[in-house]
Amino acid sequence: MPQLPSCCGLIVIGSKQPVPLKGITVDVQVKGFVADVSATLKYKNEEEKAVEAIFVFPMDEDSAVYSFEATIEGKTIIADLQEKEQAQSLEDRSHWKNATDSNAHKTYDEAIKQGHQAFLLEECESSADVFSCNVGNLPPGQEAEVTLKYVRELPLEADGAVRFVLPAVLNPRYTPKDQPISVTATRPQVPIGEIPYTLSLSAHFQSAYGIAKIECNCATSPVEYTNEDKTAAKVSLSEGHKFERDVELLAYYSEVNKPSVTVEAGLVSSDAAKEPKSGSLMSESVAMLNFYPSFPAAEGPTNRGEFIFVVDRSGSMECPMNSEPNAPMRIQSAKETLVLLLKSLPLGCYFNIFGFGSNFESFFTESKEYTQQSMEEAVKMVNEMEANFGGTEILRPLKKIYDTSGRPDHPRQLFLFTDGEVGNTKEVIDEVQKNSNNHRCFTFGIGEGASTSLIKGMARAGSGISEFITGKDRMQTKVLRALKCSLQPTVNNVSLAWSLPSGVEAILLSKVPSAIFQGQKSIVYAKLQGKVETEADGEFCLQYTFKDELLKNTIRFPLKIEKVERPTIHRLAAKSLISELECGKDSRSEEMKKRILETSLQSGVISALTAFVAVNKDTKTPLEGPPVRRDIPAPSNYGFMCSGGARPVAMACRRPPQSKKMATGAGANHWRCFGPPMKCSANASKSAPVAAYDGMPPPIVMQSAVIPAAPPSVPVEETPSFVKLISLQNADGSWNLNPEIFSILGISEQEASKKNPDQTKDSSVWTTVLAVIWLHSSCLDQREEWELLEGKAISWLKAKAGSSLDQFVRAGNELLKSSVDPKVFGL
Template identity: 45%
Template sequence: MMNRCGLITVQKEPVPLQSIEVELEVRDHVATVVSTLKYQNKEDKPVEAVFVFPLPGDAAVCHFSAVIGQKEIVAEVKEKQEAREEYDDALSSGQQAFLLEESEQSPDIFSMKVGGLAPGESASIRLEYVTELAVQADDGLRFCLPAVLNPRYQPQGRNTSASVQVFSVPASLVPYTLCFCGRLFSPRPICKVESSCSLEPLQYLNTDQTQATVKLAAGHKFDRDVELVIYYKDAHQPTAVVEAGQTSAETGTLMGDPVVMVSLYPEFPQSVMSSVASCGEFVFLLDRSGSMDCSTSNSREQETRISSARDTLLLLLKSLPMGCYFNIYSFGSSYEHIFPQSVEYSEKSMEEALKKVKGMEADLGGTEILEPLKHIYSQRCIPSQPRQLFVFTDGEVGNTKEVLDVVKKNSGSHRCFSFGIGEGASSALINGLAKEGGGHAQFITGTDRMQPKVIQSLRFALQPAVEDISVTWGLPKGLSVTVLSPPITSIFQGQRSLIYGQLTGQSSEATEGSVTVKYSLAGRPSQNQLHFSLKPAEDTGLTVHRLAARTLIRSLEMEDRDEMGETDGGIKEKVVQLSVQSGVSSSFTAFIAVNKDNNETIQGPLVRRDIPVASECHFSKYNHRFDFDKFSVSHMDALHQDHAKIFVELCVEEVETPQQTPRDPLLQLVSLQKASGCWILDPDLAAALGKTSEEVEKSKPVTSEVWATILALIWLHGFKMDAKEEWELLAMKAASWLSPCVPESVDAGNALLGCSLQKDALML
């Protein structure tokens, strides 16, 4: 068996990365992350260390430098091929060089090369990026420091020569350590911080609790993504920040002019929000690749991703409104659909779908998501039934940009809600699907339950579609604004919309500006307005400018891509120019640093050392079937076959025969509900309620179906309030099915089940 003490390479040689220290600073909803990577070459020959690692997909990498001894070398941003050639030339002439570049396939994968590390020499690499924090459906702000990078599946027949090769090992074998600490600053009190990892208690730095520090608990292993969810009081307050331009930059350029970042939280009238839509075409697209057989968390006892997805589909199907249409697709190396085209939601169609869902396993091989998406978009939309697409995937694909191109081209015909399942899900893919599809993204990691997050997104999908969105600015005479963000295509109740604008000109008049978002909601004109100070904020550095540059770079990169994925030359030139000017990474540029002052040239050929990154096991736990088809395409070049064999042995080493666990009582009750919303009085319902058939029948004061439905509602409200967000929509459907019932029925139900609920509490 392999030694687990850090001798990771197949040749049993040491990996030169010793530790990663991460400092996080969060100001309101923007995070600045500084990572310091410490390298040491303990070998007797010079090495080139290659580290391929994940970052948030929308991060703006804005600084890269190296410290060798007492000397700091700061990298420059250059066109990618030029940077690569400069790196190669430096190494061939015996100089030290450092290269950082973004993957051309996916903006959440970076590769770092530390070239020319002499025997016994140490280097400290500093990497800095800024990123917006995504707002979850429960109003928490999500920060994720990715640690897990699973091999990205390359579609069959595609050229994989340019794809990034990931050297990954089971998380327990990662040889370097992680130290992580964060400082939080907010204009509003910080209520709490939750995490997928163990944290030390939150330390407040002032009495009004607007500043705090957070640290990982001692003993944390770098075996999972570090996820923080930050909750502020009154999180839905709109804000605007104006940041002064860079004094050394030319006026009229993005970096030389002031930039405003506006954060809006539209609030819809209560009269509109209380009316849930009863129409729509709901298309569910489920990943059934081999990796979906992994556990949903780090605990072996937890359910698998595919079983959690099946339970979620049950809740979704029970929560759909009568009168809508639906279909379910599943995909792996190929794809399947339950119906040839979307069908009307009825008892018959729902039961047929649930029967198929029950038999779904993670047995379809790879992760070919593009073809089923194309097939869905090729289906004609149903008049007066807006299409809502729900995508469930662990997000391990190598053609992210191609997938997002297709979603963007079809953004006018649907809204896309995406769910990243498990550690290592690609943030670029999950966030990109929702952004390009005008929907909402959620991540299910650690011990998260999938069901409440998905039902929260269903609520968004059932909100009335917002149409005719426009943004207007009110600025003093002499000032104008150039909007840098793509147009807002979707608005959801309480969800943030971010807008970046470059301010040009000068004005001696008013010191206040305004921005107004106008839209049509349920046929009625609505608007939200924010007034803001034009005085530049202090202590922002160039964070807002860099985020604005990153937003504009991403928009340009998505423009004018043809069917082959080739980018227009003029667009590339604009991106390179903006990336170099702003110092922010792009897919067409790279950071390059060369130590030209090194007095001694590196002697002898460099030995390449691939640094491993944590990866989850891609295997079927219950039949010991390793998914080599998926693994080999993107991965086998980077690992020798004997190392892959060790990897498989480690994966299956401790597999146990799965135990049949009793079904969740909530899901048991939900599974008995009819499409119309009612329940039937039968022995299965009695058992789900914890009663005998005789007990249930004996006290029946009304017709069987009404009585069964009242009992189900009382049981949900009386015993499952902790999971209310999961069942509330299907309970609303049940309440609307019930004709006005006499209070005696509720009283009788309370007496039978030992509850004391009022009629109003049951939404009757």
């Protein structure tokens, strides 16, 4: 593959050639926690020559794509799911990792050479959340539609919302040295607001427990309930919507934390040739188990643990969190989150912070005990952090961490923050998996375009949880929720036991989670092999050890099996099994590849080893000569949003300031660029795509074009008052007497001193009581962010104030004109 030019550009700007993709129509059917999606891409060739349109787009890695078809001149062509071999034939497809001439590609390529129309849909082998759709030999003036269908599980947010996202943004994935350039680096990008195609989306929601409301981050029609009991509703995007940002729909059901079992009958076909093979996944009934493990609340968070926070400091972290005016920069939000984490840690634990980019550094040579001094030292360094480390080398700091021995009796908890753009996703996940016995991994994808394969894959491999922070989400809320999970005592020996009618056997298709957390939903798929009587009942029991006590969560369910037209549960189970096999330790063995292929081809669900291909051999007049390639552009979060959010008129390039502690290396030569790329020297092709933002090779010398000043900065939103208050808290949970605190509380220091009910006691007791009362009376909506540090404060108060605490609370309520319940303080 020819090396991409080391041009000093930020992103690829789409050419002014006509774009054959005119619009996308999406129909979403949501039943409970499962979405069945049909997306139709409408093409029209307005050029004088035949074109091959290539559209590279993101999709959540848990999506099970099960259908692909094309419609030309009223004729529908159903695509076949075919095997891909290890390499591909065409040079310009060499960015699809480890692929050669394959069955699917051979079919597609030969059809194109013969002048027929052909269509190809495939998953990028290096990352399960990137797909490519090829529409080949579209004649001048002709229209075509391609429709892909997929199903996926929907996550549950902390506030009870069921979340559906249709991703639009596919940021360039950083490619480590000596790795093939990621396909995302060559994809054309256009500024926000200049997408040349529209999106039409309608969504239908169903929930047996009722739908309280539906929210969307884009303009929509009013929500319409389609029945009287409000168990069904629909909503649509406003007409003419530009697909320039992720579309997020949040549905609030009346009841969401109820365990459930769904059993789906095996497929029966009237066509003997299409009858599923006996004993295969599609021929047997499949059960989907939704459970919410519950166990006794711990008396308080354990003070044992080693907490390692790994923070992305690559250039892309200087992009805003969202496209709203004055949105905070990603790095600024990460810094604020780190301060909250540091304030929330329990005394007696150990911690360290790593920053990574093209290189990496750690605050301390080894994890330090959490004390007032070490916390102050870390907070100071956090406030000095910048997004100035170049690329996104996640693997190297991980290896450094894993090569360092952990501390006895202090279980290691790894928190990783990144905007998730790497080209070696599989290697990173493998490294986490290899070390899964000695740590738990919690991951956070920041901003639109974060790789779902990376973020979810690392958390799954490390028995942790993953979160995505997009739109107006506060990073702090989701991260502090994960910290609470990490502070829970470890649940061990998780297993699943079945009680089924005679002759029926349950065979797991997905792993039982190795770690479970209070209030976190888990899904397990199982094949029910054997003859199932419709009137019979079944039972499963999730059991585990918690603090040396064996606990059981049992659910009894009727084996009422209904035949369905769309085998949704079977497809989700097939996707889950494929993902398990692809992420397993022996995923590259011939035996595993055979199992992946069998599961994919039998279920019709795409995998990294298969692709959908359709050929229209009824072309009236076969076309001559190769078609003109047209890459469909996509919205970009970079260049036009970075460093202030405003779109600069021209490009500015400069070296970033370097960290004092940063070692020399790749990061030292990294350039940050703003705006559209300028012309480069003769060493680079003018028409070649420009390399990705994070971590590309050092730029070549620019032509004599004038480099204007950097774009003007845009003020970011002010730090919330409660965050300012928290930043002043001590490691033990107390607050010292400080004029800044009283400014936040809205009272004078003299007034506070005068109302102190016990002048003989340490003034920190009075100040801490006032701080806790103010948090409850003024910032209750943000309690999830300060609940842990409040717990530390109250524990400290009980030890220091003793029997006089009640007196302090009454005086504090009077001074702050509030009515906080003394029970908050354990009184």
